[in-house]
């Protein structure tokens with residue numbers, strides 16, 4: 151290969167490499183469709199009224215930003231399909247979901263877990279933990 155051809159090809163590959171990287175850095179990673187569907191389930195049942203994500207929401211229940219690290223997906227689905235009766239003197243009903251809704255919701259929570267939060271939210275995660 152002639153030196154000139156070699157230089158032109160290397161130059162083109164470099165430009166292509168930079169262009170592809172610039173595009174991929176600027177495009178946000180699309181939320182998977184099943185996770186987006188799970189977010190709608192989250193909204194429909196107003197989970198945010200009692201739970202926080204990224205520290206924002208209601209403080210009756212736990213922050214759920216990293217809940218998938220505490221329970222397996224199947225444990226979470228089981229919990230959401232058959233939630234326990236809540237403690238008296240607080241709210242007594244926990245929303246119960248259909249299995250497909252619970253599965254989508256857990257996919258959403260798995261997606262939420264992948265978002266970098268730099269350790270946020272800080273402890274305590276529940277208002278009741280405040281001393």
Ligand code: HEC
Nearest residue numbers: 195196197199200201210211212217236237241243244245
């Ligand atoms: C009316 C308030 C309320 C709503 C609405 C609510 N939750 Fe809860 N949730 C709670 C409370 C309170 C607890 C703690 C129950 C206990 O300790 O017995 C809890 C517990 C949980 C837990 C177990 C947390 C753990 O660390 O053990 C999960 C998971 C959960 N909720 C998910 C959800 C999802 C998903 C939704 C929406 C579909 C939802 N919750 C809606 C109040 C609520």
